[in-house]
Amino acid sequence: MAKQKLRNPLTNRKNLARIEREQIQARTITIAAIFIGVVVIAVTAFGLIKEGFLDPQKPIVTVGETEVSIAEFQTWARFKRFQLVNQYANYYSFMQSFGDESTQSLIENNLRQIQFQLEPAFLGATVLDEIVADVLIRQEAERRGITVSDAEVDKYIAENFFLYYPDGTPTPIPTQEPIPTSTLTSLQLTLVPQEPTEIPVEEPSEEPTPTEAESSDEAEPTDALPTPTVLSEEAYQAQLNDYLSYIESYAKVSAEDLHWMIQADLYQSKMMEAIGADIETEQEQVWARHILVAEEEETTQLYERLEAGEEFAELAKELSTDTGSGALGGDLGWFGEGQMVAPFDEAAFSLEIGEISEPVESNFGWHVIQVLGREIRPISNERVEQIKQQTFQEWLAEQRNSADVVIDDNWSDEVPTEPALPPDLLLP
Numbered sequence: 001m002a003k004q005k006l007r008n009p010l011t012n013r014k015n016l017a018r019i020e021r022e023q024i025q026a027r028t029i030t031i032a033a034i035f036i037g038v039v040v041i042a043v044t045a046f047g048l049i050k051e052g053f054l055d056p057q058k059p060i061v062t063v064g065e066t067e068v069s070i071a072e073f074q075t076w077a078r079f080k081r082f083q084l085v086n087q088y089a090n091y092y093s094f095m096q097s098f099g100d101e102s103t104q105s106l107i108e109n110n111l112r113q114i115q116f117q118l119e120p121a122f123l124g125a126t127v128l129d130e131i132v133a134d135v136l137i138r139q140e141a142e143r144r145g146i147t148v149s150d151a152e153v154d155k156y157i158a159e160n161f162f163l164y165y166p167d168g169t170p171t172p173i174p175t176q177e178p179i180p181t182s183t184l185t186s187l188q189l190t191l192v193p194q195e196p197t198e199i200p201v202e203e204p205s206e207e208p209t210p211t212e213a214e215s216s217d218e219a220e221p222t223d224a225l226p227t228p229t230v231l232s233e234e235a236y237q238a239q240l241n242d243y244l245s246y247i248e249s250y251a252k253v254s255a256e257d258l259h260w261m262i263q264a265d266l267y268q269s270k271m272m273e274a275i276g277a278d279i280e281t282e283q284e285q286v287w288a289r290h291i292l293v294a295e296e297e298e299t300t301q302l303y304e305r306l307e308a309g310e311e312f313a314e315l316a317k318e319l320s321t322d323t324g325s326g327a328l329g330g331d332l333g334w335f336g337e338g339q340m341v342a343p344f345d346e347a348a349f350s351l352e353i354g355e356i357s358e359p360v361e362s363n364f365g366w367h368v369i370q371v372l373g374r375e376i377r378p379i380s381n382e383r384v385e386q387i388k389q390q391t392f393q394e395w396l397a398e399q400r401n402s403a404d405v406v407i408d409d410n411w412s413d414e415v416p417t418e419p420a421l422p423p424d425l426l427l428p
Contacts, residue, residue: 062406063135075257077127082251088114124415134264136399148266164236276388287373289330292322299359
């Protein structure tokens with residue numbers, strides 16, 4: 001029987017040690033790979049979370065203690081882009097229906113203006129200004145106890161977006177009653193002679209009177225005017241849902257976002273009314289006429305002709321470069337302080353009735369002014385609204401100047417570029 005060869009115990013131990021080392025190395029490599037993979041996944045996930053959630057929540061504007069996040073800024077900007085893109089598309093379609101070059105050129109100018117407004121730098125700066133204004137307005141509204149309810153927002157959307165009036169079509173706002181004609185003094189009648197009004201004499205007509213026409217057998221029936229289709233609540237809700245889905249998919253603006261931005265508009269309207277509540281509806285006004293010339297030297301001959309007895313109105317028709325008022329003898333009608341350029345305004349309100357000014361220089365040229373009347377008169381509704389707007393903007397500017405406003409230096413990196421204009425609609 002052959003003897004069995006014995007294994008070397010030392011060699012076996014070396015093999016076992018080597019195998020154990022290799023196993024440890026393999027486990028180490030595996031653990032390291034898993035660790036690196038986890039780190040990579042964690043870093044990637046953090047980057048995505050930071051970009052998609054954490055960064056958008058960082059403030060881009062701080063007004064006092066109120067912060068406005070990047071996400072809110074981008075939502076506001078996207079909705080503004082959405083409105084401008086829709087406006088552009090409507091203008092473009094409108095332009096296609098006109099063949100004459102003058103109209104097309106005018107519309108094209110509007111299109112180019114919208115293209116400029118969509119530039120990220122311009123759009124972003126505009127939105128930042130609007131957001132700061134909104135914060136200041138809401139802060140003041142809270143101090144004054146002014147609120148905007150959800151019902152008011154819903155009502156605004158229904159009426160202004162869809163012409164849906166569940167409580168009935170609103171009654172038209174009555175226009176302002178005509179301002180009574182002033183009774184002219186003898187001096188004013190001398191300055192502005194009144195031409196007698198001709199009373200038209202009706203010529204006899206052989207046409208049948210309405211009564212005769214109505215009784216005639218040949219009278220054609222008159223069709224009643226069509227009444228507008230009343231939008232039902234179901235139809236309104238369907239249109240509203242379609243619109244909300246559209247802006248959600250096209251501009252990434254949710255129903256809550258839309259509610260917030262409409263609320264901003266309503267707060268601004270209420271604050272404008274509150275700030276302009278004490279505006280006077282009557283003011284001192286002057287009635288004046290003027291002759292406008294390009295150079296001061298031209299006024300010398302003008303004064304000589306006035307002193308020689310020539311009529312102011314006739315000289316205005318002949319010489320004034322302001323052809324609009326010139327055709328009316330230079331008559332500018334009644335106006336209150338602040339409605340004319342400053343030099344003209346100051347001169348007109350310093351004159352007595354009938355007095356003619358020294359030459360007054362403005363950006364338009366040289367004016368010779370004569371005041372025809374001065375009295376306290378009602379302010380037109382249009383002018384009242386202009387004064388309210390001006391007063392509100394002045395208040396807003398004061399609030400902005402005194403507020404602690406901090407804007408992120410890198411805000412331009414956060415301006416969205418979507419939704420964008422369709423490439424086929426872009427002007428060359």
